[in-house]
Amino acid sequence: MHVLHDAPLAPLTTFRLGGPALRLVTAETDAEVVDAVREADDSGTPLLVVGGGSNLVIGDKGFEGTALRIATRGVELRGTTLELAAGEVWSDAVARSVEAGLAGIECLAGIPGSAGATPIQNVGAYGQEVSAAISEVIAYDRRAGETVTLTGEECAFSYRHSRFKGDPERYVVLRVRFELEDAGGMSAPIKYAETARALGVEPGDRVPLAEARETVLKLRAGKGMVLDAGDHDTWSAGSFFTNPILTEEQFAAFQERVRERLGEDAEPPAYPAGEGRRKTSAAWLIDKAGYTKGYGTGPARISTKHTLALTNRGEATTEDLLTLAREVVAGVREAFGITLVNEPVMVGVGL
Numbered sequence: 001m002h003v004l005h006d007a008p009l010a011p012l013t014t015f016r017l018g019g020p021a022l023r024l025v026t027a028e029t030d031a032e033v034v035d036a037v038r039e040a041d042d043s044g045t046p047l048l049v050v051g052g053g054s055n056l057v058i059g060d061k062g063f064e065g066t067a068l069r070i071a072t073r074g075v076e077l078r079g080t081t082l083e084l085a086a087g088e089v090w091s092d093a094v095a096r097s098v099e100a101g102l103a104g105i106e107c108l109a110g111i112p113g114s115a116g117a118t119p120i121q122n123v124g125a126y127g128q129e130v131s132a133a134i135s136e137v138i139a140y141d142r143r144a145g146e147t148v149t150l151t152g153e154e155c156a157f158s159y160r161h162s163r164f165k166g167d168p169e170r171y172v173v174l175r176v177r178f179e180l181e182d183a184g185g186m187s188a189p190i191k192y193a194e195t196a197r198a199l200g201v202e203p204g205d206r207v208p209l210a211e212a213r214e215t216v217l218k219l220r221a222g223k224g225m226v227l228d229a230g231d232h233d234t235w236s237a238g239s240f241f242t243n244p245i246l247t248e249e250q251f252a253a254f255q256e257r258v259r260e261r262l263g264e265d266a267e268p269p270a271y272p273a274g275e276g277r278r279k280t281s282a283a284w285l286i287d288k289a290g291y292t293k294g295y296g297t298g299p300a301r302i303s304t305k306h307t308l309a310l311t312n313r314g315e316a317t318t319e320d321l322l323t324l325a326r327e328v329v330a331g332v333r334e335a336f337g338i339t340l341v342n343e344p345v346m347v348g349v350g351l
């Protein structure tokens with residue numbers, strides 16, 4: 001176990017933002033993770049679990065407690081079961097699954113961060129979500145003081161949410177088991193229209209696994225959604241806001257607002273989101289409220305490649321980022337009556 005005092009957290013995040021932690025512990029084995037968590041809990045010290053730091057907004061004042069960096073390693077492939085230590089780099093694990101000829105997570109290529117964080121917000125992109133492939137999560141349960149195994153169902157996954165996100169002080173993920181599909185080297189059926197178009201196939205078709213992965217990587221790179229230290233458009237947490245999910249009644253009121261503001265023919269995007277609910281696009285709302293790509297004059301701006309990513313242009317503070325985020329939230333609310341919700345986890349700050 002490696003321990004530092006008064007350690008800067010900004011370099012551990014993809015925003016490159018946030019103040020120091022009182023202690024930064026780096027754990028390289030499950031036993032070290034559990035020991036560090038127990039030590040913090042026994043002494044009543046606040047604990048912040050850090051994976052790849054790609055979904056964290058840490059306040060400028062930093063974190064008054066122990067930040068625990070999960071640096072465990074381990075990839076095991078047994079038949080179609082892929083077991084990953086929490087600290088494994090997610091995008092490398094996706095590449096491994098594709099090389100092994102297994103389908104189920106190939107469209108989640110290029111998502112930054114660690115394997116252990118993927119269940120937290122049920123990571124998803126381009127028509128796939130980890131919830132469809134996770135069979136079990138092995139976690140340290142801080143309340144029970146023991147290691148537990150949760151089935152995919154027990155993880156209570158939904159859109160960008162899970163049991164872990166809903167109860168953030170309780171579990172530290174140690175390992176994740178994925179049950180993948182051997183489809184003879186072919187991908188899972190391509191669900192996302194944009195991916196299907198780029199691949200020249202119809203939604204529902206399968207394509208060679210490597211082709212699916214490479215196409216997604218290309219699409220993502222074009223939107224600044226693949227990390228590149230030289231490109232400030234990727235100094236972000238990916239999407240800063242979740243796509244709003246509305247009841248039919250709320251959607252009807254929203255549609256009315258859209259027509260008043262943008263004209264009778266204007267039609268907001270709508271996707272099915274379960275019984276009596278529709279999901280609309282946060283990126284569309286932000287853009288139509290006037291916050292277009294590249295918006296902003298300060299050190300925190302909207303990405304020049306994607307309306308949904310707020311970015312640090314190099315000299316920003318967390319406060320600069322939050323000022324921009326609050327302006328966007330207020331503008332969208334004023335224009336369409338919808339309050340956007342942040343996707344990244346806020347540490348010591350809020351919108």
Ligand SMILES: Cc1cc2nc3c(=O)[nH]c(=O)nc-3n(C[C@H](O)[C@H](O)[C@H](O)COP(=O)(O)OP(=O)(O)OC[C@H]3O[C@@H](n4cnc5c(N)ncnc54)[C@H](O)[C@@H]3O)c2cc1C
Pocket residue numbers: 014048049050051052053054055056070086111112113114115116117118120121122123124125171172173174224225226227234236237238239345
């Ligand atoms: C350029 C870019 C593109 C992105 N694209 C996508 C995308 O397409 N889809 C998507 O869903 N997300 C996307 N993200 C967000 C982010 O990559 C994911 O949420 C990722 O899973 C976060 O992993 P991490 O290891 O960096 O987690 P961190 O940012 O380190 O942590 C995020 C949260 O998870 C908790 N956590 C981390 N590890 C553990 C653990 N082992 N046990 C318990 N809690 C833990 C942390 O305490 C924190 O609350 C993107 C981010 C960036 C920067």
